[in-house]
Amino acid sequence: MKIHISVKPEVLFQLGPVAVTNSMFTMFIVMGLLLLVFGLIAKNAKPVPGKAQGIFELIAEFLLDLVEGTGGKKIGRQVFPLVGAIFIFIAFANYTGILPGVGTIYIKKAPEAGVVHEGEAVPAEGEGAALELASLGQDTIVTAPITAGGEAAAEGHEEEHLPLFRPPNADINMTLAMAVLTFTLVQVAGIKAHGVGGRLKHMADPVFLFPIEVIGEFSRIISLSARLFGNVFAGEVLLGVIYAMVGALKIAVLPLFLPVVFIGLELLFGTIQALVFALLTLIYITLASASHSDHGHEEAHDVAHHPKAPGAHASAGAGD
Amino acid sequence: MGALGLDLWGFIVQLIAFMIFVFLFWKFALGPITSVLDKRTESVKESLAAAERMKAELAATATRNEEILNEARREAQQIVAQAKVASDATIARAQEAAAAQAGEYQARAEATIRQEVEQARLQLRQEVADLSVSAAEKIVRKNLDPAAQAALIAEALAQASN
Numbered sequence: 411m412k413i414h415i416s417v418k419p420e421v422l423f424q425l426g427p428v429a430v431t432n433s434m435f436t437m438f439i440v441m442g443l444l445l446l447v448f449g450l451i452a453k454n455a456k457p458v459p460g461k462a463q464g465i466f467e468l469i470a471e472f473l474l475d476l477v478e479g480t481g482g483k484k485i486g487r488q489v490f491p492l493v494g495a496i497f498i499f500i501a502f503a504n505y506t507g508i509l510p511g512v513g514t515i516y517i518k519k520a521p522e523a524g525v526v527h528e529g530e531a532v533p534a535e536g537e538g539a540a541l542e543l544a545s546l547g548q549d550t551i552v553t554a555p556i557t558a559g560g561e562a563a564a565e566g567h568e569e570e571h572l573p574l575f576r577p578p579n580a581d582i583n584m585t586l587a588m589a590v591l592t593f594t595l596v597q598v599a600g601i602k603a604h605g606v607g608g609r610l611k612h613m614a615d616p617v618f619l620f621p622i623e624v625i626g627e628f629s630r631i632i633s634l635s636a637r638l639f640g641n642v643f644a645g646e647v648l649l650g651v652i653y654a655m656v657g658a659l660k661i662a663v664l665p666l667f668l669p670v671v672f673i674g675l676e677l678l679f680g681t682i683q684a685l686v687f688a689l690l691t692l693i694y695i696t697l698a699s700a701s702h703s704d705h706g707h708e709e710a711h712d713v714a715h716h717p718k719a720p721g722a723h724a725s726a727g728a729g730d
Numbered sequence: 731m732g733a734l735g736l737d738l739w740g741f742i743v744q745l746i747a748f749m750i751f752v753f754l755f756w757k758f759a760l761g762p763i764t765s766v767l768d769k770r771t772e773s774v775k776e777s778l779a780a781a782e783r784m785k786a787e788l789a790a791t792a793t794r795n796e797e798i799l800n801e802a803r804r805e806a807q808q809i810v811a812q813a814k815v816a817s818d819a820t821i822a823r824a825q826e827a828a829a830a831q832a833g834e835y836q837a838r839a840e841a842t843i844r845q846e847v848e849q850a851r852l853q854l855r856q857e858v859a860d861l862s863v864s865a866a867e868k869i870v871r872k873n874l875d876p877a878a879q880a881a882l883i884a885e886a887l888a889q890a891s892n
Contacts, residue, residue: 417735429737431737434740434743434744434747444751445755445759452760453762455762455763463763467767470764470767471767474767491761494755495755499755581735583735583740586736587745588748590745591749
């Protein structure tokens with residue numbers, strides 16, 4: 411029994427300069443399915459909705475209320491395409507993590523000797539851990555043996571088994587891409603509302619705070635991307651470990667029920683993380699385009715009006 | 731950073747893919763559904779307003795109907811009252827006229843009777859005169875006695891004058 415944990419997505423194949431990873435592959439599948447399914451629902455939309463349309467409308471209405479409640483009618487409607495797409499994509503991308511087959515369907519691939527050697531130089535950080543997750547700090551893919559079986563560890567170096575699917579948000583590139591897009595649009599919204607000078611003046615309200623404001627703006631990229639990546643990746647690890655453990659326990663009924671609890675939790679966290687990312691995007695843009703005088707008021711209003719945001723945040727942090 | 735799996739090309743591909751996804755998702759899925767929602771909100775608002783309008787109209791119509799009905803009732807009563815007055819007047823007039831005519835007829839009948847009595851009397855006098863003349867003729871032819879003749883004439887005249 412072994413579990414496969416890799417912080418970085420595995421490369422499936424090389425396409426020109428682009429290394430197509432399993433998370434990228436899953437991302438394209440998720441995007442394609444979302445566009446296909448929701449596009450078909452929207453195309454066949456009737457004034458009196460059916461079941462599928464009802465569900466989509468429920469999501470859309472929830473998001474619409476959220477953006478209009480936080481950003482107001484005008485700004486809310488302007489950011490709705492972005493916030494809506496972020497929420498729906500992240501939520502459904504996170505749900506892929508609990509699908510059977512994601513992380514458990516493997517393809518065989520010959521090891522790349524160079525990569526393995528490169529990784530060996532890095533000291534292992536997880537030494538002494540019960541599950542021997544020794545590879546977290548290394549630059550390579552390693553299957554960590556959960557039992558003391560020596561042949562399993564040896565096999566990992568001879569022939570790599572790559573999971574075909576990986577939740578898109580368990581890839582820092584994906585979350586970083588969304589965070590950078592959000593950051594860029596926040597700056598665009600701020601400049602559109604106040605002009606370049608106005609935006610700079612806004613940030614340098616007491617002048618000495620300007621560097622802190624700049625750091626604060628850029629730190630949002632890291633906080634947004636790292637939070638989402640960390641949660642989804644940790645969820646994957648958690649499920650992997652639970653599956654491995656209940657499998658190793660070899661008590662017939664347990665594997666049927668114990669993971670269900672964690673799958674339920676992952677469903678919850680997937681939605682919460684999608685909501686957090688979408689809500690923070692919305693709040694950043696709203697704050698950036700809010701007028702100077704009621705800046706503080708807007709912020710207070712946002713938090714007061716949507717107590718879900720900090721609450722969801724806290725529970726997500728506590729859960730993972 | 732490599733340990734986290736950061737990869738420039740991967741980042742760029744996923745950034746572009748996500749931007750395209752946002753665009754396409756808005757154009758084909760989220761946008762149309764939002765417009766459906768907006769349209770429904772609009773139509774619900776309109777329906778509610780229309781219902782309100784209809785209710786008000788209904789109430790107004792009901793009031794108007796009531797008014798018209800009351801008006802009609804009042805008019806009907808008025809007409810009945812007028813008719814009664816008119817019929818009373820007509821009856822009274824007819825009675826008067828009948829009484830007047832009856833009186834006239836009576837008067838006329840009395841006058842006719844009086845005239846006829848007069849005429850009969852005249853006729854009788856004439857006949858009496860004729861009779862006396864014929865009686866005188868008979869007597870004259872039978873007995874040409876002037877004294878008796880004169881006595882007879884006088885008697886006849888006296889009779890006729892009665």
